[in-house]
Amino acid sequence: MASIIFRRAVSLFPPAVRRAASGAYLDLVSLPARVANPDRRQEPWQTIHNVGGGDFAAAGRENLELLKTYAGLTTSSSVLDIGCGTGRMAAPLVDFLDPNAGYVGFDISRSAIETCKRRIGSKRTDFRFVHVDVRNREYRSSGAIEETELTFPVADNQIDVALATSVFSHMTLESIGHYLAETHRVLKPGGRFMFTAFALTDQREAGIQAGRAALDFKPWKDGSMVVDPNSPERAIAHRLEALEAAVSTVGLRLPDGVRYGGWLPPTAYPGGQDLFVAVKPASQA
């Protein structure tokens, strides 16, 4: 109950203040676990860059397993981490990837990239972290360019495995379409892209209306739903067929469809958001 009242109260503030406040709340509730578990004492503080609750290192390790299982990640894979945040997904790659296999992570948050450089770049000088000056109403309203104008900081056909965890859940369909096109450009033929999003079907919308979802999505536009119409990028759910169409429009394929996550049961894998693995065909017919 206290947490519901707290969340309602902080939603009245601008995104940056709200995210810092919600990060402070997560830091507070995670304090006992941090004190009890020495492995968790090194976690970045959520107040500074809020990437969501839970065990930071454990989430990274779970994601590493998903990348190996579904995206064919090997120790020699070159990796692109889109919206890398404070390095939750990069951290377990430090010990996994061979020297010079290749890792590039980019994010619109300067503080997140500085954190990655300090904490991870110091251990792996071959890992590259790049700040991109892009606008997103939730995470960086002062960015210089639109999401649809960004050229990813990677040359064509370089990447074996791309990932975007909990990033498309903060982007409009138009922006997602552009990021998919850029991902297609940088993937090698046969390369894979694992991303998460909130996907809507009629049945899942009925589940939301029945109060079974972890987020309180409300109708927005073009069939998409948002938690906060005043700040849509706080959390956006898109129609499944729209996400599938955006993937196929750029020439990627979704051989396994979608695996539904825990935000709205029934679930098909242990993660929170819905999971997609897109493939760039080895040869474009």
Ligand SMILES: C[S@@+](CC[C@H](N)C(=O)[O-])C[C@H]1O[C@@H](n2cnc3c(N)ncnc32)[C@H](O)[C@@H]1O
């Ligand atoms: C919820 S966090 C997830 C971070 C990281 N992927 C993880 O799973 O720990 C969302 C991240 O996406 C970044 N972000 C938001 N819009 C972006 C965009 N258009 N391009 C790149 N990063 C973006 C935010 O700055 C933030 O670091």
